[in-house]
Amino acid sequence: MSRTDPELHESVEGAAADIASMEIRGAATIADAAAEALAAQAEDSDADDPDEFRAEMRAAARRLRETRPTAVSLPNSLRYVLRGMDGETVPELRESVVESAREFRRELDQAQENLGRIGANRLRDGDTVMTHCHSTDALSCVEKALEQGKDISAIVKETRPRKQGHITARQLREWDVPVTLVVDNAARRYLDEVDHVLVGADSIAADGSVINKVGTSGLAVNARERGVPIMVAAQTLKLHPDTMTGHTVEIEMRDEREVLTEDEEAEINGDADGEGFAVENPAFDVTPPRYVDAIVTERGQFPPESIVTLMRELFGDQQGGEPWEE
Amino acid sequence: MSRTDPELHESVEGAAADIASMEIRGAATIADAAAEALAAQAEDSDADDPDEFRAEMRAAARRLRETRPTAVSLPNSLRYVLRGMDGETVPELRESVVESAREFRRELDQAQENLGRIGANRLRDGDTVMTHCHSTDALSCVEKALEQGKDISAIVKETRPRKQGHITARQLREWDVPVTLVVDNAARRYLDEVDHVLVGADSIAADGSVINKVGTSGLAVNARERGVPIMVAAQTLKLHPDTMTGHTVEIEMRDEREVLTEDEEAEINGDADGEGFAVENPAFDVTPPRYVDAIVTERGQFPPESIVTLMRELFGDQQGGEPWEE
Amino acid sequence: MSRTDPELHESVEGAAADIASMEIRGAATIADAAAEALAAQAEDSDADDPDEFRAEMRAAARRLRETRPTAVSLPNSLRYVLRGMDGETVPELRESVVESAREFRRELDQAQENLGRIGANRLRDGDTVMTHCHSTDALSCVEKALEQGKDISAIVKETRPRKQGHITARQLREWDVPVTLVVDNAARRYLDEVDHVLVGADSIAADGSVINKVGTSGLAVNARERGVPIMVAAQTLKLHPDTMTGHTVEIEMRDEREVLTEDEEAEINGDADGEGFAVENPAFDVTPPRYVDAIVTERGQFPPESIVTLMRELFGDQQGGEPWEE
Amino acid sequence: MSRTDPELHESVEGAAADIASMEIRGAATIADAAAEALAAQAEDSDADDPDEFRAEMRAAARRLRETRPTAVSLPNSLRYVLRGMDGETVPELRESVVESAREFRRELDQAQENLGRIGANRLRDGDTVMTHCHSTDALSCVEKALEQGKDISAIVKETRPRKQGHITARQLREWDVPVTLVVDNAARRYLDEVDHVLVGADSIAADGSVINKVGTSGLAVNARERGVPIMVAAQTLKLHPDTMTGHTVEIEMRDEREVLTEDEEAEINGDADGEGFAVENPAFDVTPPRYVDAIVTERGQFPPESIVTLMRELFGDQQGGEPWEE
Amino acid sequence: MSRTDPELHESVEGAAADIASMEIRGAATIADAAAEALAAQAEDSDADDPDEFRAEMRAAARRLRETRPTAVSLPNSLRYVLRGMDGETVPELRESVVESAREFRRELDQAQENLGRIGANRLRDGDTVMTHCHSTDALSCVEKALEQGKDISAIVKETRPRKQGHITARQLREWDVPVTLVVDNAARRYLDEVDHVLVGADSIAADGSVINKVGTSGLAVNARERGVPIMVAAQTLKLHPDTMTGHTVEIEMRDEREVLTEDEEAEINGDADGEGFAVENPAFDVTPPRYVDAIVTERGQFPPESIVTLMRELFGDQQGGEPWEE
Amino acid sequence: MSRTDPELHESVEGAAADIASMEIRGAATIADAAAEALAAQAEDSDADDPDEFRAEMRAAARRLRETRPTAVSLPNSLRYVLRGMDGETVPELRESVVESAREFRRELDQAQENLGRIGANRLRDGDTVMTHCHSTDALSCVEKALEQGKDISAIVKETRPRKQGHITARQLREWDVPVTLVVDNAARRYLDEVDHVLVGADSIAADGSVINKVGTSGLAVNARERGVPIMVAAQTLKLHPDTMTGHTVEIEMRDEREVLTEDEEAEINGDADGEGFAVENPAFDVTPPRYVDAIVTERGQFPPESIVTLMRELFGDQQGGEPWEE
The missing domain is CATH 1.20.120.420 (translation initiation factor eif-2b, domain 1)
Structure with missing residues (x-):
């Protein structure tokens, strides 16, 4: 260099x-x-x-x-x-x-438009989706389904700590989609009323794992147990070619103040100095491919186990390093 | 009458x-x-x-x-x-x-003391428990384990909407137990570091189901998937004999303001009148017995599938109705 | 003797x-x-x-x-x-x-009345049950639920070879229960619309297995996979104390003509003599306890794994042989 | 246009x-x-x-x-x-x-010949296959295995409502394959004697789902639970490129008279007018890829999760629409 | 005291x-x-x-x-x-x-005789059992089945490190039972030929867990995955009442020389001093109840989840301590 | 020819x-x-x-x-x-x-170097791997991780009958990796301390199955049950293109003397002639793709379900036979 x-x-x-x-x-x-x-x-x-x-x-x-x-x-x-x-x-x-x-x-x-159209095709008239966090890719699927004349309802998880579910709810309400907002803890209880779990992705790994807002993997495991299909909406931009060479995606740890105010923390620690007490606030988690039914991209839908093929097609197989390396 | x-x-x-x-x-x-x-x-x-x-x-x-x-x-x-x-x-x-x-x-x-002693016996020196909500029965197991000289750590779920995890954290900190607080969404990510999921119960049904703070069932399903045993601490007072005759436990729906402030709701609804938007706030959910490894009572521990035997022993089999009926 | x-x-x-x-x-x-x-x-x-x-x-x-x-x-x-x-x-x-x-x-x-009342308590207003074969115990649960003022719908499997589903459908129609009749092969497709699988039992074994009309076990496995609870209605008369001492229940093989007419068989065999061709027509199959959520008897509901306790209570533990032996 | x-x-x-x-x-x-x-x-x-x-x-x-x-x-x-x-x-x-x-x-x-040869290679001398419905692709695998000198036996599900199992049985008998015919309800009971579940496909979707005669998915779930591999024989003609863009396959609903004669229906309804009673007769159902071990085509065998790659190779990726569009 | x-x-x-x-x-x-x-x-x-x-x-x-x-x-x-x-x-x-x-x-x-008779009833003529370690209780089931005139075959795992499978094989050969001996690693491959996994127990806990020779739990998990029932033969002497009060069973760690000779160890460590190298040789492991189909005792067979009932019946519920305490 | x-x-x-x-x-x-x-x-x-x-x-x-x-x-x-x-x-x-x-x-x-680097990327500092048999491809992943400065520990299964685990242990000790050696039966007990199961492959089939040293599949099933990811290291040389046309991989049966000495056999058979007694010693077994998280090759990592794509890319799709056929 x-x-x-x-x-x-x-x-x-x-x-x-x-x-x-x-x-x-x-x-x-x-x-x-x-x-x-x-x-x-x-x-x-x-x-x-x-x-x-x-x-x-x-x-x-x-x-x-x-x-x-x-x-x-x-x-x-x-x-x-x-x-x-x-x-x-x-x-x-x-x-x-x-x-x-x-x-x-x-x-x-x-x-995003193409992705939305493809994702919308998976939804049927009258379906209820459950969302986690806020993803414009995921919402695009709902938007296109509405444009196709389908009635869609949503159960929106609030998505602690940052409650991006509120943004999702607001967008859906603008489109006049009936929304039920629940805390994340209530998700399993409502899965029986849900036809699709619909989430976005922060990135997607070569082994088919989906890295997305923390809580996604727990939701996916429960959705599988309840028999509800899980659909991930992610533009191919989110494919993570580094993972083809085994790299894992580093999970960002965010500010603990998103989880706990200083007052709340003081109350927990009482007179103590706070040693022995920690808040951990990971931004994302990893959902294994066996808990995902389909990844919807603008180039079609794929089972998560075959997304590596698309990754190689679009970005090369990482053999010989990156194209910008000397 | x-x-x-x-x-x-x-x-x-x-x-x-x-x-x-x-x-x-x-x-x-x-x-x-x-x-x-x-x-x-x-x-x-x-x-x-x-x-x-x-x-x-x-x-x-x-x-x-x-x-x-x-x-x-x-x-x-x-x-x-x-x-x-x-x-x-x-x-x-x-x-x-x-x-x-x-x-x-x-x-x-x-x-509670007896229950705690029994539950403590399941914990080993150096174990980490994950808690959900706040349960004095569950905490009693930790307390007795500490008294037995065991080192115990805890990963505490905050337990939206009411964040009773803070109370749990505070109690554990008073006992000098190392605590890591996480949002509920982060639970699955931390299960690999956990030796026991330890929760209380609101009530226990004759079919072995555990009714507890909403979020328990989703946690239990994930714990099973991650290979972590799930232990429910519940005095026999929590056994629900009505369920012997098939009655289901009515799940209380709590105030939506626990989930969403008026301001937050207004922001979601924008100019709209709020029709089509709802908050649902169930207090509890139901964990099937196949996701619970043991129910710890003051009269011993039981697989959830055999708790009905204890229920019949203590409170009769509900044949011929309640003892106070004419 | x-x-x-x-x-x-x-x-x-x-x-x-x-x-x-x-x-x-x-x-x-x-x-x-x-x-x-x-x-x-x-x-x-x-x-x-x-x-x-x-x-x-x-x-x-x-x-x-x-x-x-x-x-x-x-x-x-x-x-x-x-x-x-x-x-x-x-x-x-x-x-x-x-x-x-x-x-x-x-x-x-x-x-049967008591059993029906107990089973009815498990059903909620608006529930849809899926039935297999014809069981007056199972139907009693629906009848009592109707008497409790609940709306119940049914998806009725025809139950080849003898199509006892028709008898079930007729009874339900007499009670004005909305009925959708499907072939057994279509069951999985309709499980997503079902709140309970509700079946009777021919007999129940000490290891918690349910012996019932052939097809029950396949249905139960699918119901579990789809997240639908399975409820078996069986009077304690159906408990099979011989199984406490390890005896298995002999499965009756019924007449092949229930499955195939002589003409159909001739057409299959063409000019051949029929050697190498057989019809097997077992009356029952065995559903393991892990695919059953509750056994509803007139003495209360039980997880299948604890039915042996009731069996011992009612009929003794078979130690020292049968009470009629010299 | x-x-x-x-x-x-x-x-x-x-x-x-x-x-x-x-x-x-x-x-x-x-x-x-x-x-x-x-x-x-x-x-x-x-x-x-x-x-x-x-x-x-x-x-x-x-x-x-x-x-x-x-x-x-x-x-x-x-x-x-x-x-x-x-x-x-x-x-x-x-x-x-x-x-x-x-x-x-x-x-x-x-x-079909090539497919048969490939599928036959998966079968071993002495194997028993279980069939559902009638598929010339699936039968071709058996035929080629016989030509390879292997002994193959079959358990044939009758496949209500149209009993295409009879056609399958007849074909197998012509080839002198020992056949045991069972009702669909008996399938699980016989899975322990089976080495392969062998079915055809009506079409195959980009997410790896197999659309086939109703009853296939329930059989596949049971086969997985019993440890029996599931093999789908389908020429690439059956690949459904529309599904790459998220389209779901519309399931044909067939005539209710295939399920129920007028007389049978009259008996069920008694004097009532038949309102509240319906027959549903879907032709197909959808088996998720996780219940299929291999899809055998004339171009080789594939895990269902990677069939989309073959689909794209043969028919394009549907980007830019169909080749016949203006 | x-x-x-x-x-x-x-x-x-x-x-x-x-x-x-x-x-x-x-x-x-x-x-x-x-x-x-x-x-x-x-x-x-x-x-x-x-x-x-x-x-x-x-x-x-x-x-x-x-x-x-x-x-x-x-x-x-x-x-x-x-x-x-x-x-x-x-x-x-x-x-x-x-x-x-x-x-x-x-x-x-x-x-043991009574237990054997009960266990034998679960076996059918022509069945093949897979054994792990050497258990006279388990063998008694085979012996009684032979006395009942049933043909039984066995696949015997050698059971490293001490190869007690050889003792089992010898006993079975004395009874003229056809025996195939395999290494423990080969067990899964042979499970498809097996009708029952048949093992003894070192002790049985109140939560339904079976403590038995190390390797039992891994075998049981595989047997469940392959659809093979698992049967534990254990006299009631093996029930472990201390576990009713939550005590866990201490697993004995045995001499590393059972696993590795001094020469073998020297060859592994080469010139190094052996620090950083350890042999662990636990005698037993714990099989959770969900992987066991039946526990056969001399007082009947029980699902593992209800064995606590028998334990309480025979030895009291441990309330008020042991009967010999002052 | x-x-x-x-x-x-x-x-x-x-x-x-x-x-x-x-x-x-x-x-x-x-x-x-x-x-x-x-x-x-x-x-x-x-x-x-x-x-x-x-x-x-x-x-x-x-x-x-x-x-x-x-x-x-x-x-x-x-x-x-x-x-x-x-x-x-x-x-x-x-x-x-x-x-x-x-x-x-x-x-x-x-x-092997490239593969090792890719596999090493999946390992994190402080991870413990469990190995089965001896694979230079698998070891290369550890070696490269060490070169990346990561601390890696290993639990090494001895791998009966030939105990190639000793070779693995020796190599790891040379690199100063802390090693705990256990018998194969103890694997499940130690899985809770393991971050990755890491094995090689004898060959890999088009349906995503991994053929490897006998015992691999049983380990993989247990690892999945315990929530531990399974990683297979295999150069593309190990891909088995014949399997694209359905061929199964013949499993070599090795000398029974690897399992049993003549003396041991004599002791088992006593005075009998040995008829009715057999030793079976398969070299390999087959792990289905659903129990494998990633196959690491020198050309990147792949979910097992998509390895067929790489196989076709490198070696053709076997259409029209082998390139050396006339």
């Missing part, structure tokens, strides 16, 4: 800065900006020969990549675009990168 | 009034007061013949019974005392009732 | 003859006749001493027993009555037998 | 008419006729330019497609042939279509 | 010494000797009053008890005999103890 | 001879030698035209293939190289074969 990096286009530098500063945020927005920046780099490249061009593109990708080392959508965007780089001459290479970025961005733009 | 009830002793009337007004409350306190009142009625009875005496006792029991028709411990106390009524003469009957009440109260006084 | 049997009362001989010739038939009717005959024998006995009286009663029981060696209700009736035989003198013994027979018959008379 | 469709070849019109009138019927026969018609259209096309040619082919495909909107094999045939259409000139395009149709038909012709 | 113990009979002292020195060994032999000693103490007692007599008996029991604090059969013998002590006068008390001891010893003498 | 085979290169004949005589042995070594031999044949070929060249290569492959008809790695090597044969002229064909062989050998050389 000690080589001189080629000069990078200002679009790349700008996008990198904005992603790093979180002015650009959200999985899809980041991915879009990264693809756009690569296209700009390609279009304006002064590279003299194919090798130089390729090096330039790799450098641009590296620059963007390092802004958010744990994001999933960002490297997926870079992988997709660079995998489309093909040709014997600089103009061919340029054209291929620009086209690959365009394709990526076009699909990204359509992805 | 249209017959003239015999005159009741002031102790009975007093206890009935205090139970009805909830001045006397808590499962064990109510049961104790009821047994005491029956003993007072027996001791001061002027009944001329055995039939009159028995009628008087039945009337006293009915009076007490009707103050809280859905309580479990109250009728169990009455059943126990009246089942001990035996003899051919008024003095014999009186003596038997007084003795039966004394025995009941003595056992009740010892019950 | 080479001793001279005492002379038997004509009631005993008459009942034995009628049971043998199947003029008396049906589990409850046989049991009632047997108890009545034993009472008659006791009342008219000329026995000079207690031993002679006891020998006479045992002989009467043996006589009745041998008329239908594989029935379950017949020996249960004899066991119950003889277990009640108690006393030091002939009059005491006589009185005890007569009383025991009276008690047995009184309870028998009430049993 | 308001554009002028190009003129279609008489072969296309003829095939369309015959398919619509069901003169051409059976999944394979329809598929073959459709491919043949597309080839004829291609061979005789007068199209002046590639676009016109392509439009003509799409129109022909649409014409054929609309004759049987719910068939699976018909659109699969069209997809396969049109996916093979490739080239820059009309002659190239023509050649590619003709070749693609020829390939499709050649494979179709061999498919 | 600081009181002067009454003088004990020489039989008691002798039995105590022989048990302590292991001259008397084996669960049944120890139990028999203890009961005999109590009877001798009772017969020769010079106690002046009932209280003195009772104190003497308790002292005798304590003396015997303390010789082998972890045995199960020894205290069970003492519990049984002392529970039979009843009466108002010394002669009555003496008579009751002598009779209780006689009854206990008579039943003990018959227990 | 009656045609005259082309003359084969001495490298091919030499390799064939050495493989047949087992001078070349071990899955990877054989595969390497075969690829090298094919490259030599290609380089020195005098073929006049492409057809001749191809025939020569097929003949060389057949020659090599027939030396060890049941090996897995050998035909995989041949398939890989021949699938890379591509071109219109002899030089092109030659070049492609040489390059394909080079690629295969290069990957083979790296495979």
